[in-house]
Amino acid sequence: MPKVKIPRKSTNIDMTAMCDVAFLLLSFFILATKQKPPEVLSVKTPTSVESKIAPDKAILITLTKDGKVFLMLGDDTKKNAIIDDFNTTRNLQLTSAELAKLKKSEYIGLPINKLKSALNMQQEIPANLMDGIPTDSTNNELAFWFRSITNAYKGEDQRILQDKILVKGDGEALYPIFKNVKEALKANEIYKFRIVTEGEAVPVGSELYNKPKSEK
Amino acid sequence: MAEMDTSSGGGHKKGPGVKKAKKLSTRVDLTPMVDLGFLLLTFFVFTTTMSQSTAMAMNEPKDDPNQQMKVKNSGAMTILLGKGNQVYYYYGQLMPETISEDFKSTTFKGIRELILAKKKATPIDDLMYIIKSDDKSTFKNAIDILDEMTISDVPPGHYAEVPMVDVEKMLIQKTEEANGIK
Numbered sequence: 001m002p003k004v005k006i007p008r009k010s011t012n013i014d015m016t017a018m019c020d021v022a023f024l025l026l027s028f029f030i031l032a033t034k035q036k037p038p039e040v041l042s043v044k045t046p047t048s049v050e051s052k053i054a055p056d057k058a059i060l061i062t063l064t065k066d067g068k069v070f071l072m073l074g075d076d077t078k079k080n081a082i083i084d085d086f087n088t089t090r091n092l093q094l095t096s097a098e099l100a101k102l103k104k105s106e107y108i109g110l111p112i113n114k115l116k117s118a119l120n121m122q123q124e125i126p127a128n129l130m131d132g133i134p135t136d137s138t139n140n141e142l143a144f145w146f147r148s149i150t151n152a153y154k155g156e157d158q159r160i161l162q163d164k165i166l167v168k169g170d171g172e173a174l175y176p177i178f179k180n181v182k183e184a185l186k187a188n189e190i191y192k193f194r195i196v197t198e199g200e201a202v203p204v205g206s207e208l209y210n211k212p213k214s215e216k
Numbered sequence: 217m218a219e220m221d222t223s224s225g226g227g228h229k230k231g232p233g234v235k236k237a238k239k240l241s242t243r244v245d246l247t248p249m250v251d252l253g254f255l256l257l258t259f260f261v262f263t264t265t266m267s268q269s270t271a272m273a274m275n276e277p278k279d280d281p282n283q284q285m286k287v288k289n290s291g292a293m294t295i296l297l298g299k300g301n302q303v304y305y306y307y308g309q310l311m312p313e314t315i316s317e318d319f320k321s322t323t324f325k326g327i328r329e330l331i332l333a334k335k336k337a338t339p340i341d342d343l344m345y346i347i348k349s350d351d352k353s354t355f356k357n358a359i360d361i362l363d364e365m366t367i368s369d370v371p372p373g374h375y376a377e378v379p380m381v382d383v384e385k386m387l388i389q390k391t392e393e394a395n396g397i398k
Contacts, residue, residue: 022253
């Protein structure tokens with residue numbers, strides 16, 4: 001019987017095409033993802049099963065681990081109006097140069113009585129040395145800030161403002177600070193706001209997990 | 217593709233004494249490079265989707281003394297958040313006679329089952345979870361308990377945050393001392 005010859009084929013596969021694909025995808029993903037802005041205030045947020053993504057441009061209240069409150073006015077269209085309003089309603093008597101400097105700063109983390117002197121300083125105070133905005137019930141300056149914020153958004157749909165207010169807190173911040181923040185918002189008749197959390201999977205077997213998708 | 221033409225072009229002949237240069241393959245093994253490419257790709261894909269933060273909605277009630285809600289004792293469960301991630305709870309109202317039996321402690325791991333058991337045992341109209349946070353509890357605790365409500369699918373309006381009263385503060389302190397929680 002004649003032997004059947006099977007031609008030996010090389011097992012070498014040309015990897016070039018695959019390599020091209022891999023790096024094409026890699027470069028696409030690197031370029032397509034948005035770079036997170038460097039965070040000055042490091043906060044480790046709690047987790048929740050909520051799946052809605054937090055908006056980017058928001059009025060963000062940050063509670064740090066050591067109980068300080070910072071305010072970030074992310075909505076650039078209203079930022080100037082809010083600061084101008086705060087200057088007049090609280091009678092801060094800031095000069096236009098000081099106002100300009102305040103408007104440029106990324107976040108507000110000083111009590112009213114230290115604001116003016118800090119703006120005249122040569123270098124900026126680092127975030128960890130700032131006192132934070134006082135929120136205790138006797139002197140809730142955050143409420144004053146929110147008065148100015150509501151003034152700036154006056155005449156517009158309240159839901160626009162509600163969608164913008166975010167509270168971001170460190171998991172280890174104590175509850176009374178959060179309560180004070182809520183009081184500040186309530187004082188300005190803001191009853192709806194949102195809390196920034198880290199996404200988390202719905203626990204298997206829980207009521208929410210068993211609920212039909214359409215009702216979620 | 218990944219090779220170069222190294223054959224000496226054309227058929228120009230060399231002399232009989234001249235040795236033919238050995239043809240070296242210029243084929244490069246691209247497998248490690250592909251590996252690296254996909255490794256980086258997976259790394260970037262995972263890290264970017266993970267860091268997305270979510271926004272949980274909060275609805276605060278208006279402080280209106282005229283609109284105080286009456287809660288049935290049979291349907292109420294009070295959840296108290298203490299320090300050290302401890303959770304305390306009782307059903308209905310605290311009665312002075314049975315206070316030590318009614319006031320129980322658990323953790324965030326155990327509270328889910330209790331919430332669910334209460335929800336199943338109570339007609340939905342009577343159901344009410346009263347959440348009270350101690351001054352020593354953390355922001356994380358406050359969010360976690362609200363998240364537990366979502367997980368157990370308690371409809372909005374059937375849970376509320378209420379300030380803690382002195383009796384409860386005292387009870388928590390006592391339990392903490394007894395259990396050695398700092």
